[in-house]
Amino acid sequence: MLDPYEIRKDFPILDRVINGRRIVYLDNAATSQKPTQVINAIVEFYTKYNANIHRGLHTLSQEASQLYEEAHEVVAKFINAYSWDEVIFTSNTTDSINLVAYSWGLSNISEGDRIVLTIMDHHSNMLPWRRIAEMKGAEVVYVDITNDGYLKYDMFKELINERTRVVAIPGMSNVLGTIVEPEAIREVARLAHEVSAIVVLDGAQSVPHTPTNVRELDVDFLAFSGHKMLGPTGIGVLWGRREILNEMPLFKTGGDTVKDVTIEEVIWHDLPWRFEAGTPPIAEGVGLAEAVKYLTKIGMINVRMHEERLTEYTVKRFSEELQNSIELYGPRDSAHRGGVIPFNIKGINHHIVGLALDELYAIAVRTGMHCAHPLHYRLGLKGTVRASYYIYNTIEEVDYLVEALKTIVEMKEQVKATYEGVIPGTVCPTG
Numbered sequence: 558m559l560d561p562y563e564i565r566k567d568f569p570i571l572d573r574v575i576n577g578r579r580i581v582y583l584d585n586a587a588t589s590q591k592p593t594q595v596i597n598a599i600v601e602f603y604t605k606y607n608a609n610i611h612r613g614l615h616t617l618s619q620e621a622s623q624l625y626e627e628a629h630e631v632v633a634k635f636i637n638a639y640s641w642d643e644v645i646f647t648s649n650t651t652d653s654i655n656l657v658a659y660s661w662g663l664s665n666i667s668e669g670d671r672i673v674l675t676i677m678d679h680h681s682n683m684l685p686w687r688r689i690a691e692m693k694g695a696e697v698v699y700v701d702i703t704n705d706g707y708l709k710y711d712m713f714k715e716l717i718n719e720r721t722r723v724v725a726i727p728g729m730s731n732v733l734g735t736i737v738e739p740e741a742i743r744e745v746a747r748l749a750h751e752v753s754a755i756v757v758l759d760g761a762q763s764v765p766h767t768p769t770n771v772r773e774l775d776v777d778f779l780a781f782s783g784h785k786m787l788g789p790t791g792i793g794v795l796w797g798r799r800e801i802l803n804e805m806p807l808f809k810t811g812g813d814t815v816k817d818v819t820i821e822e823v824i825w826h827d828l829p830w831r832f833e834a835g836t837p838p839i840a841e842g843v844g845l846a847e848a849v850k851y852l853t854k855i856g857m858i859n860v861r862m863h864e865e866r867l868t869e870y871t872v873k874r875f876s877e878e879l880q881n882s883i884e885l886y887g888p889r890d891s892a893h894r895g896g897v898i899p900f901n902i903k904g905i906n907h908h909i910v911g912l913a914l915d916e917l918y919a920i921a922v923r924t925g926m927h928c929a930h931p932l933h934y935r936l937g938l939k940g941t942v943r944a945s946y947y948i949y950n951t952i953e954e955v956d957y958l959v960e961a962l963k964t965i966v967e968m969k970e971q972v973k974a975t976y977e978g979v980i981p982g983t984v985c986p987t988g
């Protein structure tokens with residue numbers, strides 16, 4: 558079992574004091590904090606090895622190239638890819654999905670084709686596909702959710718037809734925490750493959766929190782971000798099936814995407830370099846590899862179990878002590894729910910709750926629509942407060958959150974009066 562108190566020693570930022578209180582960081586679905594090991598790996602890279610890769614014969618360039626290539630191997634092993642060169646480093650999940658949409662999508666989707674999305678998808682797994690659909694005259698349809706936040710799996714059977722080219726699904730909802738279980742993903746992949754459609758899995762929330770095995774999932778693409786799994790910002794991953802990647806036209810072109818260029822001809826590079834145009838995120842790749850090693854050492858099963866425990870405890874305390882004053886959304890069954898807790902205090906705007914939690918308790922949560930507007934509209938919500946956990950969060954912090962919420966409920970009118978005028982301009986209205 559994972560010991561969050563031991564783990565916390567590796568995260569210096571968690572000792573920060575804001576307004577006289579030590580911070581309680583519950584905004585992990587937005588981005589995670591970084592352990593000293595990752596910070597040090599990046600500092601060490603810049604201190605000892607910094608050079609551009611694949612461009613120099615000098616020692617520093619050779620060493621930097623090796624570290625960057627090894628980072629692909631570390632990530633490939635983490636998701637059980639067949640080979641390191643199926644792993645493309647991008648800048649984030651959004652960039653990875655856009656790569657598939659603009660490269661595979663533009664050359665494989667035609668007028669009248671169908672793209673199947675889910676109402677639970679983050680904008681990043683929705684808007685690139687809607688854009689391609691618009692450009693090509695394709696149709697977009699959505700798998701709905703049940704009232705308690707599960708995907709209506711039967712709808713995949715109804716919606717995936719001979720015209721379907723793409724099915725894009727999330728591994729875990731960034732709002733409701735709903736986990737799309739591996740068996741369900743495999744079944745979606747089976748249905749999609751029967752009609753020669755591809756499956757794009759948005760792993761931005763699932764890869765940092767649950768074990769991921771692309772061979773077992775049988776999807777065609779997997780996208781995720783380094784910064785949500787202890788790594789630095791500026792690096793994301795796109796894993797794809799080699800046979801599809803090899804057939805895909807380039808998305809961005811330029812340095813490092815080619816083996817040779819004459820005025821008449823271009824000979825494109827091998828995988829993964831043909832999809833990593835220009836100077837890539839080298840130090841970020843090194844940092845991500847360190848983050849993956851850190852998570853591997855803990856064990857992804859242990860990460861999942863820890864978060865399941867925190868979630869179960871939160872749902873229990875919310876139901877027992879805050880039932881009359883708080884609306885909690887998403888599955889009640891923590892076995893199918895990641896460490897994401899979206900809620901509203903009845904009668905108070907979600908942003909006010911977020912501001913009060915920050916200023917009075919130094920609790921960091923996210924408020925708004927979490928880049929999932931269609932899901933909020935489907936649920937009839939203008940926004941939610943979202944607490945999200947990771948390996949360093951503790952039961953004590955859950956208790957602290959619950960007690961803080963109880964006080965805010967008790968002081969509702971006073972809290973509203975204090976923060977009502979502060980909302981405009983202090984938060985991103987579309988966030």
Ligand SMILES: Cc1ncc(COP(=O)(O)O)c(C=O)c1O
Binds near residue numbers: 587650759
């Ligand atoms: C489910 C999901 N998909 C995609 C993204 C986009 O990730 P990024 O901003 O790192 O590209 C997020 C970010 O919150 C997410 O939660």
